[in-house]
Amino acid sequence: MSQSAKLGAIIRPPPTRSGPLGWVRANLFGSWADALLTLLILWGLAELIPPLVRWALINATFTAADSRLCRLADGACWAFIHEKYRLILFGTYPYDQQWRPLLAVVIITVLFALSCNRRIWARWLIPLWLGGGLLVALLMWGGVFGLDYVENRLWGGLPLTLILAVTGLVVAFPAAVLLALGRRSELPVVRVLCAGYIELIRGVPLVSLLFMAAVMLPLALPSGMTIDKLLRAQIAFILFAAAYLAEVVRGGLQAIPKGQHEAADALGLTYWQKMGAVILPQALAVAIPPIVNTFIAFFKDTSLVIIIGLFDLLSTAKSAIADPAWHGFYRESYLFVAILYWAFCFFMSRYSQWLEQSLKRDHRN
Amino acid sequence: MDLWGRRLQERLERTMRRLIPTAAFGLALTFALMAGPAEAGAVFNAVKARGFIQCGVNVGLAGFSAPNARGTWSGLDVDYCRAVAAAMFGDATKVKFVPLSAQQRFSALQSGEVDLLSRNTTWTLTRDTANGFHFAPITFFDGQAFMVAKKSGIKSAAELNGATICAQTGTTTELNLADYFRSHGLSYQPVIVEALAEMNAIFFAGRCDAVTSDASQLASIRAADASNPDDYIILPERISKEPFAPAVRHGDDQWFELVKWTIFATIDAEELGISSKTVTDFLKSSNPSIQRLLGEMPGFGAALGVDEKWAYAVIKQVGNYGEIFDRNVGAGSRLKLERGLNALWTAGGLQYSPPLR
Numbered sequence: 092m093s094q095s096a097k098l099g100a101i102i103r104p105p106p107t108r109s110g111p112l113g114w115v116r117a118n119l120f121g122s123w124a125d126a127l128l129t130l131l132i133l134w135g136l137a138e139l140i141p142p143l144v145r146w147a148l149i150n151a152t153f154t155a156a157d158s159r160l161c162r163l164a165d166g167a168c169w170a171f172i173h174e175k176y177r178l179i180l181f182g183t184y185p186y187d188q189q190w191r192p193l194l195a196v197v198i199i200t201v202l203f204a205l206s207c208n209r210r211i212w213a214r215w216l217i218p219l220w221l222g223g224g225l226l227v228a229l230l231m232w233g234g235v236f237g238l239d240y241v242e243n244r245l246w247g248g249l250p251l252t253l254i255l256a257v258t259g260l261v262v263a264f265p266a267a268v269l270l271a272l273g274r275r276s277e278l279p280v281v282r283v284l285c286a287g288y289i290e291l292i293r294g295v296p297l298v299s300l301l302f303m304a305a306v307m308l309p310l311a312l313p314s315g316m317t318i319d320k321l322l323r324a325q326i327a328f329i330l331f332a333a334a335y336l337a338e339v340v341r342g343g344l345q346a347i348p349k350g351q352h353e354a355a356d357a358l359g360l361t362y363w364q365k366m367g368a369v370i371l372p373q374a375l376a377v378a379i380p381p382i383v384n385t386f387i388a389f390f391k392d393t394s395l396v397i398i399i400g401l402f403d404l405l406s407t408a409k410s411a412i413a414d415p416a417w418h419g420f421y422r423e424s425y426l427f428v429a430i431l432y433w434a435f436c437f438f439m440s441r442y443s444q445w446l447e448q449s450l451k452r453d454h455r456n
Numbered sequence: 457m458d459l460w461g462r463r464l465q466e467r468l469e470r471t472m473r474r475l476i477p478t479a480a481f482g483l484a485l486t487f488a489l490m491a492g493p494a495e496a497g498a499v500f501n502a503v504k505a506r507g508f509i510q511c512g513v514n515v516g517l518a519g520f521s522a523p524n525a526r527g528t529w530s531g532l533d534v535d536y537c538r539a540v541a542a543a544m545f546g547d548a549t550k551v552k553f554v555p556l557s558a559q560q561r562f563s564a565l566q567s568g569e570v571d572l573l574s575r576n577t578t579w580t581l582t583r584d585t586a587n588g589f590h591f592a593p594i595t596f597f598d599g600q601a602f603m604v605a606k607k608s609g610i611k612s613a614a615e616l617n618g619a620t621i622c623a624q625t626g627t628t629t630e631l632n633l634a635d636y637f638r639s640h641g642l643s644y645q646p647v648i649v650e651a652l653a654e655m656n657a658i659f660f661a662g663r664c665d666a667v668t669s670d671a672s673q674l675a676s677i678r679a680a681d682a683s684n685p686d687d688y689i690i691l692p693e694r695i696s697k698e699p700f701a702p703a704v705r706h707g708d709d710q711w712f713e714l715v716k717w718t719i720f721a722t723i724d725a726e727e728l729g730i731s732s733k734t735v736t737d738f739l740k741s742s743n744p745s746i747q748r749l750l751g752e753m754p755g756f757g758a759a760l761g762v763d764e765k766w767a768y769a770v771i772k773q774v775g776n777y778g779e780i781f782d783r784n785v786g787a788g789s790r791l792k793l794e795r796g797l798n799a800l801w802t803a804g805g806l807q808y809s810p811p812l813r
Binding site (some may be wrong): 162174175177178181182183184185186244245302305306307309310312320397398399400402406409410411412413414415416417418419 | 462517519521522523526527552554555557560571676679680681784790791
């Protein structure tokens with residue numbers, strides 16, 4: 092007893108090695124180079140943060156009836172956001188009906204959150220998303236249950252960005268899995284077709300695909316017949332996302348050791364049983380980080396629809412600063428949408444980290 | 457033009473020029489083959505049957521086309537869409553606005569996605585011919601101009617001899633500037649800047665005596681970036697030509713005529729002193745020009761294929777040219793552009809309507 096107490100007293104580390112002081116010493120000032128770097132970063136933060144706080148908070152104008160007050164102040168004009176947030180969030184959707192796109196955004200977010208729960212995956216995931224999608228479509232279009240019909244020409248802002256991205260990914264993902272399997276297939280025609288499609292789409296920039304959909308396609312159709320602009324953009328996105336995701340999934344497939352294939356074959360499983368029960372669950376788990384990477388990139392790529400005149404989140408932010416009465420508050424406007432984009436992307440990234448941990452299967456033995 | 461929008465557009469346009477010259481050619485060819493002899497009045501009748509006009513506008517350009525906080529469109533280009541709707545249906549609200557990007561605007565008009573393109577589009581020979589458009593009368597004469605600080609006392613570009621002038625690099629702006637000074641035997645000190653935002657900062661910091669760009673863009677810069685917009689003036693000279701006009705596609709002369717005469721009617725109304733507030737009083741006028749314009753002397757609406765009160769509806773609901781100009785880009789707006797070339801011909805400008813008879 093006395094021995095251990097004595098030992099305890101002896102092994103207590105010196106104060107400079109433990110506690111906050113020790114941590115600072117070990118992590119921030121471990122060597123001359125570390126110390127220099129730490130000081131540089133501290134200096135940079137000291138230069139950056141006070142002006143930023145002054146601009147964004149201290150000198151900022153939070154409420155103003157018109158932009159004149161804002162222009163006199165040195166700081167940010169959050170009154171601009173207060174004036175314009177509904178235009179930025181919902182575009183030209185009828186003003187008194189904007190609870191509908193708001194609800195649609197909430198539904199999509201809730202669907203995402205529910206999908207985080209892996210227990211519902213097996214049976215509920217598909218009906219849940221189908222039901223949710225139907226509800227969103229119902230809310231956005233209306234025309235039934237006493238809701239006014241709203242053309243998708245008027246849709247804009249956050250719901251449009253979310254609908255483009257989510258529909259694009261949900262439709263493209265199964266297509267991507269099939270394309271990836273096709274590309275590794277032993278049937279030559281299937282393999283060549285899939286590889287050809289993937290290489291064709293990957294060989295052109297998304298911008299040019301959007302241009303094809305927005306500019307060339309209408310000219311190729313018989314006159315008088317037009318396909319909806321949103322639908323054209325959506326199809327271009329699906330084609331694009333499917334090709335990229337297919338390559339990501341193929342990467343996952345290739346990471347699965349040959350022994351897994353051979354074991355499944357030895358059990359007498361058919362091709363689809365083998366893929367569905369043995370290979371794909373492992374391959375997709377391996378491919379989670381690049382898949383989410385593609386999702387995030389794709390979510391932000393939707394902002395490219397600005398060049399075909401669709402009112403996504405970035406376009407509405409741009410339109411908001413074109414109003415002569417509130418002209419030129421581009422910092423506030425772009426910062427506002429940047430925060431929104433960041434929130435969604437950060438959520439996706441955290442979710443993928445968690446999913447990666449919970450699906451961890453080690454292939455190294 | 458909007459500061460960031462134009463940069464983005466320019467960059468995209470450069471990229472596109474490099475990317476698909478052949479595609480563009482193919483596109484023009486395809487259209488030329490497809491256009492063929494269209495049925496006269498096809499667009500006119502289709503619009504009439506549909507009950508509204510599909511009008512292509514800019515996604516967001518201060519003074520010309522932008523949605524307000526409630527999502528309602530306003531601007532000079534937008535008002536001309538409304539004016540045509542008023543002429544056609546007697547109701548200026550019968551328009552659906554289709555926001556278009558610079559790249560997409562021509563194919564949207566060619567393919568029939570819009571009936572009318574009212575989107576700060578400069579009228580050029582190629583657009584008339586290869587694209588297959590008819591341009592209606594010019595609704596806004598834009599052009600490269602100079603902006604100076606009011607306290608400099610400069611009143612005309614001729615007084616800019618020896619001045620330092622800010623311009624953006626790599627644009628036609630820079631070439632026009634050099635040409636103008638050379639042809640007038642003046643000297644200047646150029647300050648060529650890469651980014652528009654940087655150019656504005658330098659100018660408002662007082663490092664240049666003048667800054668040059670399109671007049672509408674200068675007005676937009678002044679409204680957005682000057683601490684006190686009243687301290688700066690845009691000089692009256694225009695050293696390049698950027699006439700903005702609404703366009704329709706080839707093949708329907710009746711539709712083209714309605715668009716054309718709607719614009720002329722707004723100019724004619726201003727010349728006759730008829731505004732949206734006074735138009736009802738003028739119905740009793742004995743002046744034959746006014747009687748013809750307002751449909752008191754019938755036959756002109758019928759000739760266009762619309763109601764006799766077509767111009768009355770345009771003036772009553774949208775206004776005359778002066779009103780449209782003032783509230784969107786002129787003295788009544790934040791852009792505060794002078795009328796300049798856009799004044800009536802009777803006031804030294806270029807806005808002129810052929811006789812409505």
